[in-house]
Amino acid sequence: MRPILLSGHERALTQVKYNKDGDIIFSVSKDHVVGAWFSYNGERLGTYHGHQGALWTVDVDPTTTFLATGGADNTMRLWNVQTGKLLKTWEFGSSIKRVEFSSDGSKLLGVTEKRTGHLSTIVVYDIVQDVDAEQTDEQSLRIVCDESKATVAGFSYGAKWIIAGHEDGSVSQYDVKGGELLDNVMVHEPDMPITDMQWAPDRTYFITASKDKTAKLISTKDLNVMKSYNTDTPLNSAAITPVKDYIILGGGQAAMDVTTTNARQGKFEARFYHKIFEEEIGRVRGHFGPLNYVAVHPLGTGYCSGGEDGYVRVHHFDKPYFDFMYEVEREQARM
Amino acid sequence: MTDWTLDDDDDALALPQSQITKNKDGTETIVTYRMEDGKKVKTTRRIKKTVVKQVVNPRVAERKHWTKFGAEKGKPAGPQSDTTSVAENIVFRPMANWKASAEDKTETEKKKLAMKDAKIKCRICSGDHWTTKCPFKDTMAPEGEPGGAELDEAVDATGGLGPSGSSYVPPHLRKGGAATGDRMGGRYERDDLATLRVTNVSEFAEEQDLRDMFSRFGHVTRVFLAKDRETGRAKGFAFVSFADRAEAAKACEKMDGYGYGHLILKVEFAKKSTT
Numbered sequence: 001m002r003p004i005l006l007s008g009h010e011r012a013l014t015q016v017k018y019n020k021d022g023d024i025i026f027s028v029s030k031d032h033v034v035g036a037w038f039s040y041n042g043e044r045l046g047t048y049h050g051h052q053g054a055l056w057t058v059d060v061d062p063t064t065t066f067l068a069t070g071g072a073d074n075t076m077r078l079w080n081v082q083t084g085k086l087l088k089t090w091e092f093g094s095s096i097k098r099v100e101f102s103s104d105g106s107k108l109l110g111v112t113e114k115r116t117g118h119l120s121t122i123v124v125y126d127i128v129q130d131v132d133a134e135q136t137d138e139q140s141l142r143i144v145c146d147e148s149k150a151t152v153a154g155f156s157y158g159a160k161w162i163i164a165g166h167e168d169g170s171v172s173q174y175d176v177k178g179g180e181l182l183d184n185v186m187v188h189e190p191d192m193p194i195t196d197m198q199w200a201p202d203r204t205y206f207i208t209a210s211k212d213k214t215a216k217l218i219s220t221k222d223l224n225v226m227k228s229y230n231t232d233t234p235l236n237s238a239a240i241t242p243v244k245d246y247i248i249l250g251g252g253q254a255a256m257d258v259t260t261t262n263a264r265q266g267k268f269e270a271r272f273y274h275k276i277f278e279e280e281i282g283r284v285r286g287h288f289g290p291l292n293y294v295a296v297h298p299l300g301t302g303y304c305s306g307g308e309d310g311y312v313r314v315h316h317f318d319k320p321y322f323d324f325m326y327e328v329e330r331e332q333a334r335m
Numbered sequence: 336m337t338d339w340t341l342d343d344d345d346d347a348l349a350l351p352q353s354q355i356t357k358n359k360d361g362t363e364t365i366v367t368y369r370m371e372d373g374k375k376v377k378t379t380r381r382i383k384k385t386v387v388k389q390v391v392n393p394r395v396a397e398r399k400h401w402t403k404f405g406a407e408k409g410k411p412a413g414p415q416s417d418t419t420s421v422a423e424n425i426v427f428r429p430m431a432n433w434k435a436s437a438e439d440k441t442e443t444e445k446k447k448l449a450m451k452d453a454k455i456k457c458r459i460c461s462g463d464h465w466t467t468k469c470p471f472k473d474t475m476a477p478e479g480e481p482g483g484a485e486l487d488e489a490v491d492a493t494g495g496l497g498p499s500g501s502s503y504v505p506p507h508l509r510k511g512g513a514a515t516g517d518r519m520g521g522r523y524e525r526d527d528l529a530t531l532r533v534t535n536v537s538e539f540a541e542e543q544d545l546r547d548m549f550s551r552f553g554h555v556t557r558v559f560l561a562k563d564r565e566t567g568r569a570k571g572f573a574f575v576s577f578a579d580r581a582e583a584a585k586a587c588e589k590m591d592g593y594g595y596g597h598l599i600l601k602v603e604f605a606k607k608s609t610t
Contacts (some may be wrong), residue, residue: 001424001425001426001427002421002422002423002424002425003421003422003425004419004420004421004422005419005420005421005422006418006419007417007418007419007420008406008418021392021394021395023391023395023398023399024398033406037419038399041413041414041419042414042418042419042420042421043412043413043414043415043419044403044406044407044414044415044418044419045401045403045404045407046403046404046405046406046407046408047404047405047406047407048405049405049406064394064398082398082401083404084404084405246429272429279431279432279433280433280434281429281430281431281433282427282428282429282430282433283433284425284427285425286422286425313422315425315427317427318427320427320428320429321427321429324428324429324430326431327431
């Protein structure tokens, strides 16, 4: 497996995302620039310029027409993927920590940071499916998280609920229609922020990563913790692989703590766990800093990771990855 | 008639055409020229082209032909070397019961384990203790060599206290001394072939740390860390002996330049002691 190294960013990567067909990777970093890359050879398609602050988040709609980004300049922006043109800017009182499209691309949510005078909110906009049309300024939904600020959020299957992860280690389920809080479950250690949440392909369950060094597989419907993956390092990201039943976890000692810890291994590796058996099955090295985000190719043929070191590493899995099976799985396959 | 100054300039700037030659084994050799800091740079690349056909859905195919924008605007197709590169190969092989330590368990690693299990054997009496602890070390030579006792007899024949028998001979010059007090510097000195000299060691280093670091490469028979008598701190150099010279060579190669306690270790084979 020869990873492709994308070195177009000058500062730490914050999020990387594949589009639905998996041929383009979008990357955002603290250097204010959004990058678009072809996943098969690492060629850069282009960059999106306009943000005035560090970027925290990016998402692309299912048709690869619209790109949404959010950052520390208190704006959420919508771009034309093909041309790099800025289509719409929404301004807020605090920075945007997470954006996500619903699975049909008709809705876009943004999570705003908590700051003095501003509570953390989850806002939803309806997206007009036309690149030339004027996008609305009107929020179709606004959820205020007054208990603990939301760090991540996303739409469930059929855009039925909004699931949010919080700073205190809990996840909540909100009704998309009225925005009522339906359920709130403490899944991680109290006061250990949830750093990432990624969906299974059908969005019936999701995985959360937390600073408490664990990742949890949680069902969307009743917020039931189905599986738990324990590691020895704070986690920044967790992804579920299609095709094979694996989990990819990324993390590492935060940059500010590195000098105070044993430097031999900052544990800057992508860790692979078996989804069902909750057991670690391997690691992939390469980054010089913590992994801030891991994203899996929607067809399960590869993954990419964005690190604090400013690199995106794109990996295409080779044969041993697909061949690996537990003894029980092999028996199952034979029958 | 042309101006000679112009002509000269042209000569300096004109770069030879790039050449592409097809080789017999199906590879191509590409020679290109470019200017870098006012110097001509010739690049010769030998490449092998393989055509990989891939079927993708029409949406993906269409996107492949999108024109580049932003920072990439106007750049030719294909990955640009300033933003995209290929990293070194990574072996990724998922396995059950994976452990962090199991990651690079190689043959040498296994060998080391085998060495740990191996019984301690005295070189003198073949007992299960270290040679230095052998109760017979003053009376017997290591196996396979003439015994100390025989040596003494040979010396006795010419007179135990030197040639004349009357004049004083200092202990270290007495022939028989080799079998007793002077043993270490004598014939049975340590095997320096597998001993490494480690310098630039942190003054807070401990022998055990060094032993841990070096036993990764093989069976370490001895670690000596020079310490200051008064302060008890390390003086900055140490000797590490291995059972096997090959392991020592490996350790030497790997540990030279290794960062330990804010310092870069310098590791080399110890020179034969002068005594």
